[in-house]
Amino acid sequence: MRRVVITGQGTINALGHDVPATLEAMREGRCGIGPLQLRDVDRLSVRIGGQVTDYDAETLFNRQQIALYDRFTQFTLIAAREALDGSGLTFAGDLATRSGVVFGTAGGGVNTWDENYRSVYEEGKNRVHPFVVPKLMNNAAASHVSMEWNLKGPSYTVATACASSNHAMGQAFQCIRVGACDVMVTGGSEAMLSFGGIKAWEGLRVMSKDACRPFSANRNGMVQGEGAAVFIFEEYEHAKRRGAEILAEVVGFAMTSDAADIVMPSKQGAARAISGALADGRLNPEDVGYINAHGTGTAANDKVECAAVADAFGQHADDLMISSTKSMHGHLIGGTGAVELLACIMALKDGVIAPTIGYEEPDPECALDVVPNEAREARVGAVLSNAFAFGGLNAVLALRSAP
Template identity: 80%
Template sequence: MARVVITGAGTINPIGGDVPTTFAAMREGRCGIGPLDIPDVDRLAIQIGGQIKGYAETDHFNRQQIALYDRFTQFTLLAARQALGQAGLRFTGALADQSGVIFGTSGGGLNTQDENYRAVYEEGKNRVHPFIVPKLMNNAAASHVSMEWNLRGPSFTVATACASSNHAMGQAFNMIRCGMTKVMVTGGSEAMLCFGGIKAWEGLRVMSKDACRPFSATRNGMVQGEGAGVFVFEDYDHARARGADILCEVIGFAMTSDASDIVMPNKQGAARAIAGAVRDAGVALDAVGYINAHGTGTAANDKTECAAVADVFGAHADKLMMSSTKSMHGHLIGGTGAVELLACIMALRDGVIAPTIGYEESDPECALDVVPNVARDAKVDVALSNAFAFGGLNAVIALRRFA
């Protein structure tokens, strides 16, 4: 099967408007979580989030584009411009036909829905903009990226809650590996920080009112974020032939279903996904040096994830580094795996392990090296990125340093 490498990366998220800024924030342990600036925030019990501050859509898009692009699509297009600019690819002829787009998102155009529900139900309007459906549909971002860069191959959107991005990137990886495509633009985005999006999550009673503290005994819930991460996955031979700069290699992927509960995580399901990704990568367990954890900051997720890692890696679990960057940027729901993949690339390419900030007190049920509060310099050859979603849907990606 073909080898798959990453030749471009882009992002916009609460700690950075591009990859270099995001890497710097991760190295510094900078927190992008703070007070929300949205309509009716005073009616919410949860008033914090990982919001992209200072963002103005008119700085990036014209009026006609804004009529078509929900906030999650805007984030995707901005990140895609960075990733494709770095990759230096032009899609014409046969390459356009052999290149596609797979993105993950959970809510899609939730801001558009929220705004139009207000217009119809609160303000009593009887008409909405004719482009509301194409603006809010979950596949809008994938479609607009496909159109803007002439990507004519397999293109679709994955919606599996918090594992959406990892499922999307896993499918992109497999399509190239099996020879179906040469290049895939992949990743995910989310923009749920609107009144309805936060009010819905409040009902689950899993949200923190002050901070995201994964693995800390003082943790008290997750914090929502927003943003996008986009990557160019490319056939290795194709990338090498054109002299592309290779960020790292994608070497394995696995997905499992807990088949047990709609919201409570299951150790066995997570462990099977982690072990499956390592097995698919064809590496020994002790080759893995870093895991970017799902690490939501909820009591149930963190202890379950640590138990799954301990079960899979045995004695090697004590030598692993595992951190959750959600402590900095919040939980981007369907886009979270994409932004978190950046931490794996930083570990592999730069030898810098992003920390779990906000860590206050050790928890005996999370007794792994979670890289508390301060980034660490370390050589890593293989990294994993975990994503475990509501509905019991798990997806783990394995990456290797490209030497």
């Protein structure tokens, strides 16, 4: 099995339009959740979200590109450019054919769906733009990244609800580890903050109207976010030969299915994914110092996740730090695991543990060290990133400090 390292990272989300701004916000425990600015917001009962603000697509893309790029694709291209510029890679010849793209998204072009449904049903138009299908399809972002940077290897999209990004990054990891590719551009993106996207989530009655408070006894639901994060996964010897800066090493991945309920999480399924990632990465429980939790802020998820961590780690669970950055940037659904991996890399590289903000009251069913409200300086050698999705789909990544 070949080793896999991370040599580039990029993002745009509610906390910042790039990685430095995002990490600074995480270190400061800043909240990116605020009042939504979108059409017909007065018809929504949930009016807050982790929205990307101060964003003008027309300053970044030309008219032809905007006709082809849904907001989720725009976010992906912005994050991919930062990641690829940071990696120092260019793709030609053999490297182009041995490099690919795997991204996660749950909804794909939700804004395009929303705008065109309005056009047809509300405004009575009988024709839509000829690029509606290529703009809204879930694989649009992966395809445009492939075309923009000449990535000719396996390129595809994973859609597994809130675990999409972790599944995608796990697939990218495995592609390199088994020798199918040398470089993979991977991560996830979501732009579901439109009237229809929020109205659909309102129907589930799992949304908070005021704040995301993971693990706090007075938590009352999740808050949606939007954005993207993209990473460059690279075979270790390839990265070492070219003198690349290595941010972290990906060492393990596991995915499980609860096979139980379409929306309610399962402690057993989550625990098996956590234990599987440890085993795949040849890590002992005591090797891990930090977990970036799925931590949605719903009553069901948080207590089930804490129970799963306790099961998988046994007596070492009390020594772990576990935090949910969704409290700051919101739940990016299919893109959430990607943005959260930034916090994992920050923990390994900079020795800073991102906090769970909004924490107000201890919950006996979430009695772990959730790093409440303030970031913490701590040296950790290995971390996990959890993602547990509707449909009972679980995906956990394990990372080590850069070799």
